[in-house]
Amino acid sequence: MHIDVIEDFDELEALRPNWDRLYAADPEAHYFLSWIWIATWLKSRPLPWLVLAAKDEPEDDGYVAFFPVQIGTGLDKGRGFYNTIVMGGSYYAVYTGILCDPVYEDLAVAALADRIREFNWTSLHLDDIYMSSERLDAFLDRFPQSDFVCSKVSRPAHITASGARIDHDLYVYVPLTDDFEHFLNERLGAKTRRNVRLCLRKLDGGEEFQVTHADADSIERDLETFHSLWQAQWGATNPRYARYILDSSQQMLSECFNDGTLLLSILWRGETPLAAFVILLDCPRRSMVCFLGARDLAFKNPSPGLMLHADNVRWGIENGFERYDLGTGDYAYKYMFGSKEHRIERLRITTRSKRNLGERLDPRSLPIVVARAKRLRDDGDPVNAQIACRQILAVEPSHQDALALYRDIGSLWVPEGDALPESASVEEAFAFHRAGNLDEAEKLYRAVIADDPSNFDAAHQLGILLLQRGEVRSAEAEIRRALEIRPTAASAHCNYGNLQAGTNDFDGAMVSYDRAIELEPLHAIAFNNRGNVLRRLGRPEEALWSYERAIALQPAYKQAIDNRQALLKLLDQEVPEPA
Helix, strand or coil: CEEEEECCHHHHHCCHHHHHHHHHHCCCCCHHHCHHHHHHHHHHCCCCEEEEEEECCCCCCCCCEEEEEEEEEEEECCCEEEEEEEECCCCCCCCECCEECHHHHHHHHHHHHHHHCCCCCCEEEECCECCCHHHHHHHHCCCCCCCEEEEEECCCCEECCCCCEECCCEEEEEECCCCHHHHHHHHCCHHHHHHHHHHHHHHHHCCCEEEEECCCCCHHHHHHHHHHHHHHHHCCCCHHHHHHHHHHHHHHHHHHHHCCCEEEEEEEECCEEEEEEEEEEEHHHCEEEEEEEEECCCCCCCCHHHHHHHHHHHHHHHCCCCEEEEEECCCHHHHHHCCEEEECCEEEEEECCCCCHHHCCCHHHHHHHHHHHHHHHHCCCHHHHHHHHHHHHHHCCCCHHHHHHHHHHCCCCCCCCCCCCCCCCHHHHHHHHHHCCHHHHHHHHHHHHHHCCCCHHHHHHHHHHHHHCCCHHHHHHHHHHHHHHCCCCHHHHHHHHHHHHHCCCHHHHHHHHHHHHHHCCCCHHHHHHHHHHHHHCCCHHHHHHHHHHHHHHCCCCHHHHHHHHHHHHHCCCCCCCCC
């Protein structure tokens, strides 16, 4: 399969006919993979985005799969920035996924997974991913356990005021029939059926209560009504969540309405709005998604929620819909309508190294990192600001903003009452380092870095020096920067493994030693140190092989010989006589 990377919105816009064809053909498609949803969301978000587009052959006219994602950026203080990949639509959409022609499913999904592995990221967030187990397994199989950890993300505990524990991995939906009276009689219990009929009589009478559906003349007013109800319900108790939903809704809901795929129903008592539901209409799949709802908590009888749900279900059946999706959470009220449920989980794929693939930042995130580095400097955190600058320069050595900011901040470390030399070389620094004068060596290494942030040797040797002195956190930052400057340096991977082993991160150390050996198969030190870690992990046979491999590469390697003999004694085996 051939994969193109779409990053320009005009280019994406031209793919709409292709996108719509795939959306109609894919049985696993849902509203949140529709063109209107994905295009509007990506266009309105500040995060860098891209769409991976798969075709059978490079010269083919059309694509057979689309995988929309966004690139996030986070900061681990003292270590630097890192990138994440999040699904297109997260974290506003109810579901996420991959759009794919089922004829090409196995090949396309695997190819998309392989392509995403070529980007620079520490974790891939598969949140609210709605796809078959076969499609999901085909994707996950491309992330081997030797390099990645795949885990389920537990959602925050939610216990209602009545003490009910809500499972938000369960999503509830109502299968609809082709006749509303049949639905009432066959799907609802006697009490619920009676209450629904009572609610609908109150609505149909039109004297006190009524439900309106937004149209072209009322949409602006009705959206404002929904926003006001939402703010009143959530603004005080969860202001950050309330603000996020309102901000995200401003453009999204208007575009969905213009596309003819939004039903905004509002329950009124006279001129007073009591509740509003935002329903997204997936017409090809005859599905209604109850996306957002808000109500006046002071009004309880009759239930505003029941009145609106009853009216929406009736509307859906009368208009040929077959499914009424109530979304996340197994709340008791959702089961009154003869509902069913399915499980939608959140997964994380994380690099075993806990560092970006490729040992450097994704180039698309550099503008964000520059802006955050400036804020770090302004907020009195020059160390992390300068780490950020060096990360940027490892990707783009001539980045003018990063160079200017780096030189503005000055050196990472200047002894009190002292100053860094105006000029220095790695050779001078290393001479002091080898002679045991660590203070002078450190000063010179830092002088080199201050003048040339992309100097691999200075960063690497400074990391080794700091590790020798027991300053693990600082050493880690320097060796990570060295790896960002030169990701293929086996020696730096080996030393990073030593650092990880020293902090009992044995799994991480194994990843680093294996990477060093992959880059330099004759790296005897990495084999020896790998053996030490395997021994700590309780895998003596594998450790013995690693020691023997180190000795085969360097027959006079005393440390490896001693380690091998100590392990053989531990295993109560005969130690061979020296030749």
